[in-house]
Amino acid sequence: MSDILTHTEDGVCTLTFNRLDKKNSITAAMYATLAEALRQAQTDDAVRCVVFQGHETVFSAGNDIADFLNHPPSEPSAPVFLFLRALAEFPKPLLAAVCGPAVGIGTTMLLHCDLVYAGDNAAFAMPFVNLGLCPEAASSLLAPQMMGYHRAAEALLLGEPFMAEAALEVGLVNRVLPPTEAAAYAHSVAIKLAQKPLTSLIETKRLMKQPHMAAVLDTIEREAQTFAHLLRGPAAKEAFGAFMARRKPNFAGL
């Protein structure tokens, strides 16, 4: 079965991470599928909004680490960057139902969603520094905007997980529900949105997003350059090697 499931019904396109054995970590092929699904959802008149979801136990463990090591994304045409631009510029409402760990891009992609519903088991983390990397998906711009500088600095510099209630408090999620109810609730909100006039939804989102769009796209690009550079650096090598070997990384001197 595909690692990304796509299903459209009643005007709602649902994109499901379906790689549970690897905690829904995202490969280049999955990014390409997601980018293409968003491109189709944008032009398909039958789609009025999109919902991202994972599993009740895990949303996504972020980038697939082995894939990242074997095929480090460096070109602007790399699938991860195609996905990020498609996500940032997606004109229709984007919703997410998040349960369990949401690591790295599993959290930063939510900064581009319009409505986020979390299971009370959701654990968000942006551990880029701990991996010898830097923020991506315009999170260095959007996280401070959304959470305030000091809370964003805590999340991005320390990289420690924060739970659903904390995410609610900083405005990253709209509502916290039992994990068994989060996806159904997000879907019920999506159905409500799908029954509203699409042009008004698109114009309303555009009016909210447009003032920052150029800065968001520029930040995605600047972060990507730094990220690609760091990905080849010694700290990232140590961090990823440690993850694969299931040992603690040693950043002494790095």
Ligand code: COA
């Ligand atoms: N890339 C590749 N494989 C991953 C992965 C990732 N980001 N996250 C988890 N996996 C794999 C593990 O290697 C393991 O594979 P195996 O069964 O073949 O050994 C499997 O998924 C289960 O992972 P495990 O760590 O045992 O699950 P857990 O429930 O104890 O922890 C997480 C779940 C998400 C907290 C933990 O896997 C984790 O921290 N993952 C890394 C997250 C990360 O750093 N992402 C990169 C952000 S840029």
